[in-house]
Every structure is written in structure tokens, then in C-alpha cells.
Amino acid sequence: MIEAKDIKRTFLMGKVEVQALKGVSLNIEKGEFIAIVGPSGSGKTTMLNQLGILDTPTSGEIIIDSTNISELTDREKIRFRLNNLGYVFQDYALIPTLTGLENVYLPLMMQGHPQKELEEKATNILEAVSLADRMHHLPSEMSGGQQQRVSIARALVHEPKILFADEPCANLDSTASRQVLELFSNFNKKNQQTIVMVTHEEWHLDYVDRVITLKDGLLAD
Numbered sequence: 001m002i003e004a005k006d007i008k009r010t011f012l013m014g015k016v017e018v019q020a021l022k023g024v025s026l027n028i029e030k031g032e033f034i035a036i037v038g039p040s041g042s043g044k045t046t047m048l049n050q051l052g053i054l055d056t057p058t059s060g061e062i063i064i065d066s067t068n069i070s071e072l073t074d075r076e077k078i079r080f081r082l083n084n085l086g087y088v089f090q091d092y093a094l095i096p097t098l099t100g101l102e103n104v105y106l107p108l109m110m111q112g113h114p115q116k117e118l119e120e121k122a123t124n125i126l127e128a129v130s131l132a133d134r135m136h137h138l139p140s141e142m143s144g145g146q147q148q149r150v151s152i153a154r155a156l157v158h159e160p161k162i163l164f165a166d167e168p169c170a171n172l173d174s175t176a177s178r179q180v181l182e183l184f185s186n187f188n189k190k191n192q193q194t195i196v197m198v199t200h201e202e203w204h205l206d207y208v209d210r211v212i213t214l215k216d217g218l219l220a221d
């Protein structure tokens with residue numbers, strides 16, 4: 001489903017080159033729940049951003065379901081992301097002036113679905129993350145765990161092929177973290193949802209099918 005071939009990513013810091021990824025190749029199959037782990041600065045977020053088409057590699061190729069991403073125009077990449085991928089970030093990235101429901105139906109709105117369908121689908125997914133009673137509240141009226149569950153609902157409402165999550169539990173206590181991981185695990189098992197998650201917590205690995213370890217910009221043995 002995802003094939004990464006010899007991915008390199010170099011950043012320029014003034015005149016200094018930082019080689020965040022030095023040639024990473026990997027395959028992820030449909031339905032896998034993957035954790036990317038490694039020490040701070042090993043390239044986890046940079047790799048997730050390449051796989052999730054949020055950044056462009058300096059060299060190498062990402063192929064998702066037979067689409068070679070390097071052959072897409074910027075406009076086609078935006079469309080590809082909108083139709084195929086979902087994202088969860090550690091700071092939730094909700095729009096503060098919109099209610100939970102409105103935040104969740106944004107991806108569907110951008111795809112041009114009618115209002116009735118937006119509300120129906122967003123309500124269903126908010127029920128699935130046990131937030132039906134909070135859907136008309138603003139993010140500022142919710143706990144961190146509730147906000148993260150809204151962001152998971154938003155990431156999944158358009159039924160993306162792949163869900164990318166960058167340290168989704170970084171700002172949550174252990175109870176809220178467990179709820180998030182159990183949600184991921186349920187979507188993964190019930191819907192064959194492919195999930196790629198960056199984490200640095202050992203106990204999170206109990207929930208995943210496979211661990212990919214990075215070290216200094218390369219796959220660790």
C-alpha cells in the first residue's frame with residue numbers, strides 16, 4: 001500500500017546541511033498499524049511527513065496504491081491528500097472558532113458533499129469516538145483528550161486509506177492516551193484502517209502490529 005524507496009531529506013540551516021533522512025526504504029501493507037520510534041532527532045517526524053505527503057523528499061520515491069507521488073503536481077498532491085489521507089497531530093490542530101461537529105465535517109465540506117450528508121457522517125463518527133454529547137461545543141470547552149478525539153474523528157470522517165498520527169498522545173495523560181490508542185486499535189481491527197503513528201512511549205507499542213525504528217536518519221537493524 002505504501003512503498004518508500006531510498007528516501008533522503010536534507011534541510012539547509014544557513015550554510016549547514018542537516019541530513020534528516022539518509023536513505024530509508026520500507027513497505028507498509030494495507031491494514032497494518034505501524035509505530036515509528038527512535039531517539040529524538042532520528043528523523044521520525046520527517047519520515048512521517050514524507051509518507052503522508054506533507055513534505056517532499058530531496059530524493060527517493062513514495063508510492064501509495066500505485067500512485068507515484070513524485071509524479072504529481074502540487075495541485076494533484078492536495079487532491080490526493082484530501083481524498084486518501086487523514087492526519088492527527090499532537091496539538092490537535094482544531095479550528096478554535098468552530099464546534100466539534102463543524103471541525104469534523106470540514107474534510108467532507110472541502111470534498112463538496114451536501115450539508116445534510118456532512119452532518120450525518122460527522123455525527124456518526126463523533127458517536128464512534130464517544131463524543132456525541134460534546135459535538136456542539138467549541139474546542140476551548142473540551143479537555144485535551146476530547147479535543148484529540150475530535151481530531152481523530154475529523155481525520156477519519158472521509159474514510160481515508162491511511163491515517164498518520166504524529167505523537168498523538170504527547171499532550172495527554174495516561175487515561176486519555178489509552179482511549180486514543182484503543183480508538184486507533186478498534187478502527188484498525190474493525191475497518192482494516194492502515195495507521196502510521198510516531199511515538200516515543202514504550203507502552204504504546206503494545207497496541208501496534210509492527211515497529212519501525214529509526215536511528216540517525218536510517219532504519220535501525
Ligand code: ATP
Binds near residue numbers: 013041043044
Ligand atoms: P523528536 O523525537 O525530537 O520529535 P524526530 O525523530 O521526529 O525528533 P525530526 O523532527 O524528524 O526528528 O528531525 C530530524 C533532524 O532533522 C533533526 O536534526 C532536526 O533538527 C532536523 N530538522 C527537521 N526539520 C527541520 C527543518 N525544517 N529545518 C532544519 N532542520 C530540520
